[in-house]
Amino acid sequence: MELINFLSKPSDFSRRTGPNDKIVLSSRVRLARNIRGFAFPGFAKKAERVRAFEVLRPAIEATAAMADRFAGSMDTLDALDKQILVERHLISREHAAKGPGSGIVFNHQEILCVMINEEDHLRMQAIYPGLQLKKAFAAIDALDSDLESRLDYAVSKDLGYLTACPTNLGTGIRVSAMLHLPGLVLAEQINPIIQSVNKLGLAVRGLYGEGTEALGNIFQVSNQMTLGESETDIVARLDKVLAQIIEHEENGRQSLLEKKPKVLFNHIGRAYGVLSNAYSISSKETMNLLSLLRLGHDLGFLPGVERALVDELSIVTQPAHLRKKFSDELQPEERDLLRADMLRERLAGVPRPQCKALGDDASLDKPQE
Amino acid sequence: MQCMVCKQNTAKVHFTQIVGDKMQRVDLCEECAKAKGVNDAGSFSFADLLLGISGEKDSAAAGATAVAAAEVDELKCPTCGFTQADFKKNGRLGCPECYNTFADGLEGLLKTMHKGTRHVGKMPMALKAKTDSSERLKSLQKRLEKAVQQEDFELAANLRDEIRQIAPRSSTPAAP
Ligand SMILES: [Zn+2]
Ligand SMILES: [Zn+2]
Numbered sequence: 001m002e003l004i005n006f007l008s009k010p011s012d013f014s015r016r017t018g019p020n021d022k023i024v025l026s027s028r029v030r031l032a033r034n035i036r037g038f039a040f041p042g043f044a045k046k047a048e049r050v051r052a053f054e055v056l057r058p059a060i061e062a063t064a065a066m067a068d069r070f071a072g073s074m075d076t077l078d079a080l081d082k083q084i085l086v087e088r089h090l091i092s093r094e095h096a097a098k099g100p101g102s103g104i105v106f107n108h109q110e111i112l113c114v115m116i117n118e119e120d121h122l123r124m125q126a127i128y129p130g131l132q133l134k135k136a137f138a139a140i141d142a143l144d145s146d147l148e149s150r151l152d153y154a155v156s157k158d159l160g161y162l163t164a165c166p167t168n169l170g171t172g173i174r175v176s177a178m179l180h181l182p183g184l185v186l187a188e189q190i191n192p193i194i195q196s197v198n199k200l201g202l203a204v205r206g207l208y209g210e211g212t213e214a215l216g217n218i219f220q221v222s223n224q225m226t227l228g229e230s231e232t233d234i235v236a237r238l239d240k241v242l243a244q245i246i247e248h249e250e251n252g253r254q255s256l257l258e259k260k261p262k263v264l265f266n267h268i269g270r271a272y273g274v275l276s277n278a279y280s281i282s283s284k285e286t287m288n289l290l291s292l293l294r295l296g297h298d299l300g301f302l303p304g305v306e307r308a309l310v311d312e313l314s315i316v317t318q319p320a321h322l323r324k325k326f327s328d329e330l331q332p333e334e335r336d337l338l339r340a341d342m343l344r345e346r347l348a349g350v351p352r353p354q355c356k357a358l359g360d361d362a363s364l365d366k367p368q369e
Numbered sequence: 370m371q372c373m374v375c376k377q378n379t380a381k382v383h384f385t386q387i388v389g390d391k392m393q394r395v396d397l398c399e400e401c402a403k404a405k406g407v408n409d410a411g412s413f414s415f416a417d418l419l420l421g422i423s424g425e426k427d428s429a430a431a432g433a434t435a436v437a438a439a440e441v442d443e444l445k446c447p448t449c450g451f452t453q454a455d456f457k458k459n460g461r462l463g464c465p466e467c468y469n470t471f472a473d474g475l476e477g478l479l480k481t482m483h484k485g486t487r488h489v490g491k492m493p494m495a496l497k498a499k500t501d502s503s504e505r506l507k508s509l510q511k512r513l514e515k516a517v518q519q520e521d522f523e524l525a526a527n528l529r530d531e532i533r534q535i536a537p538r539s540s541t542p543a544a545p
Contacts, residue, residue, distance in 0.1 A: 034465055039449045043463040119461070141491070148493040154465030157500055160488030162465040166475060167482055169468075171490045201484075228485020 003081045004324060006070040007088065008109055014311035018130020022298050023246050025178040025218065026089075029136040029235070030125040031144055032163045032172035034154040040164035041102070041117040049101030049117050056116050059150040060105045065112055065143045073103040080328055083320030089127070089178075091115055112143055119164050120172075122147075131242060133175055133235050141231070160227065170227030175238045179245060182217040182295040183252030186267065193248055194219075200241060201225055216287035216314065221245065253299065265355035268296035276347040280336040283319055286343065290314045301353040313346060372398035381473060399477075446470040506535050 018024070038044060038052040053073065061071055074082070074095070082096040091104055095118045106113035115123040124147075126139035154162040160170035168174070184190040194204045203224050206214045221242065223234050256264045271292035274281070294310045296302045315321060317339045323330050326338055370380040378398030445452050447470065451463025462468065468475065479486045492500070509532050516525040 036465055039451075039464040040462060042459065042461050043449060043451060043455070144491075145494075148495075153493050155493055155496055156468065156488075157492075157496065158487050159468055160490065160492070162468050164461045166460075166462070166478060169479065170483065170488045173490075225482070225484045227479060227483035228487060228489055230490035232490075 001070065003070060003072070003077065003084065006108075007084070010312045010315040010321070011308070013110075014308045014315060016129040018128055018132050020246055021130035023180055023249050024131040024242065025180055026127050026129055027132045027136045028125055028127045028174075028176050028178070029133065029140045030123060030174040030176075031140055032120040032161065032168045032174075033122040033124070033144065033147070033151075034120050034162055034164070036152045036154045038121065040119075041121065042119060042164055046101055052121055053101045053103060053116055056121060056151070057103060057105065059147060060114050060116070060122075062150060063143060063146040065139075065146065066105055066107050066114075068108040069105055070107075071103065071105040073100065074098045075100040077104075080320055080323055084324060087315070087318040087320050092118060094118065112139060114143075120168070131177065131239075131246075133177065133239055133242075137175070137231060137235050167224070168226050171229070171231050171234065173226055173231050173234060174222050175235050176220050176222030177238070177242050179219045179221060179242075179249070180217060180291065180294065181219055181245070181249050181252075182291050183249045183256060185214075185217045186264065187252040187256055189248065189252055190214075190219075193245065197221060197241060197245070200237075202238070202241060215284060216291040218291070253295070257299065261355070264299075265301075265353070267292050268299075268301055268353050269355065272296065272302075272347075272350075272353050275343050276350065277344065278340045279344075280333075281340045281343065282332075282336055283317065283339065286317045286339060287314060290317075296353050301355055302350065303354065304349070304351050309346065309350075313343065317342060370396050372396060372401055374398075374401040374404075444470065444474075502535050506532060509535070 018027070034040060035052065035055065038055075039048055041049055041052075044052065057071065057073075060066055061069065077085075082091070085091045085104065086093055086096050088110065090106055090110060090113045092115070095102065095104075095115050098117070102115075102117040104113065104115055111126055111128065113125050113127070124140055124143060126136040126143070128136050128139075156162060161172040163169050163172050181190060181193075184193055197204050201224055203220075203222050205220045205222070206218070221238070223238060226234075229237075271289040275286070275289050275293060290310055290313055293302070293305075294307060297305050297307050297310060316325070319332075319335060322335050322338055322342075330338070372378045372380045373396050375398060378400065380396035381399050382397040382402040443452065446463050446467045448466035449464035451467050451470075453471070453474070455463060456471070462471070476486060509528055513525055513528040513532065516522075516528060
């Protein structure tokens with residue numbers, strides 16, 4: 001089946017809900033696993049990687065959880081499809097650059113996804129909308145338990161699961177959440193928060209992982225240490241820290257409303273203005289402005305809008321998604337025009353934001369869900 | 370190889386100092402290296418730690434310009450052929466066996482990057498069962514020895530049966 005037909009439609013995908021999804025976009029748990037008798041993908045020669053792939057792929061495809069799946073090797077996917085997978089956060093940019101001997105298997109609704117021969121033989125993840133780390137861990141733990149009977153995992157009693165990079169050794173687990181934190185960014189409180197999260201041994205990154213900027217006020221928080229602490233302890237620790245960040249973000253939003261309402265309305269009003277009137281707009285500007293529109297929705301300034309519309313737009317306006325919809329040949333400038341057309345059209349029916357607190361300070365409305 | 374400083378422990382940290390125009394090899398044990406600040410995490414890259422070499426830091430030693438030259442004990446993974454130099458290049462290991470090959474150098478490295486140096490958490494069922502039964506075997510054998518010492522032959526006989534059930538082919542200390 002063609003990739004794009006198997007992937008969920010952006011309109012369906014953005015309608016998925018989860019606890020705290022106002023602030024937590026998604027929860028993800030990833031496990032790194034390797035098998036005995038093969039060099040790690042980064043050191044193996046192509047022939048060895050291909051041999052490992054021939055062992056790994058059928059094992060994954062045989063699991064119960066992957067009964068309904070898309071599977072492909074990276075050399076059979078075209079460059080555009082790989083980019084789509086990156087934009088859907090199913091594979092890393094590094095993995096998209098791989099060829100024969102590397103691949104991907106993911107299930108219906110993209111809850112479970114396994115990268116084959118990325119940095120490790122297997123990088124498997126479960127993603128759920130909202131704050132659902134325990135659920136994500138349970139899902140990936142079950143897939144892992146199914147796989148351990150089908151594959152000869154490289155594991156030692158003392159060091160746990162052996163990984164290409166010593167930073168992933170032990171549990172091989174990376175627990176992370178994608179957070180939307182416009183309140184903390186606008187209130188200029190984000191840096192101290194990041195610093196204190198770092199002090200707890202957790203990493204904070206931008207939208208596309210390692211070393212990327214925080215596009216659209218989106219931040220990824222994850223554990224760094226994998227050895228000497230159990231999976232459940234790591235999940236619990238993340239949960240605790242995330243609860244605190246959520247509280248800070250809520251307070252940040254509330255104090256902006258109370259102390260700097262005009263600054264807030266200015267940002268949201270301008271975002272609405274540009275998104276619904278521009279004739280050319282870059283992907284980056286779109287991400288940043290859609291973030292403000294989402295905030296406007298969450299604060300109850302956009303009564304006529306569903307959050308799903310904003311989230312859908314942030315998927316379909318990405319470069320590879322636009323090229324897939326219109327033409328593979330699109331140049332960046334042409335994409336900017338088509339992106340603007342799409343935004344104007346989709347936002348045409350959306351009334352201007354109503355910044356209720358202005359002019360009537362006494363009746364500051366409670367934020368809408 | 371003996372440590373040059375204490376002349377007691379085995380030297381595990383090696384580096385080459387250049388004093389004037391003479392090259393001097395330095396071999397230290399872990400304790401002495403630590404005392405000299407060679408193991409000071411943060412001032413050494415992970416790869417350097419694994420390689421067990423010192424950087425310019427140790428210039429105080431001779432009051433001369435000490436330039437570190439990578440003195441690599443050509444340690445090579447017998448399974449995949451990966452070397453320490455490969456690790457220095459990209460910070461990744463070659464194959465699962467590398468964790469045995471480079472175990473000594475990795476210990477310090479793991480300490481700096483993780484909460485502990487021993488795995489806690491999930492393990493494949495097969496390995497867990499094996500580990501559990503070997504630990505049970507150990508404790509049964511200990512109890513058996515004690516029973517024999519105390520001349521509780523009935524208990525000893527029972528314990529021996531139990532041990533035989535877990536490890537039918539393993540030899541067990543014979544009760545008199
Ligand atoms: Zn010594
Ligand atoms: Zn090796």
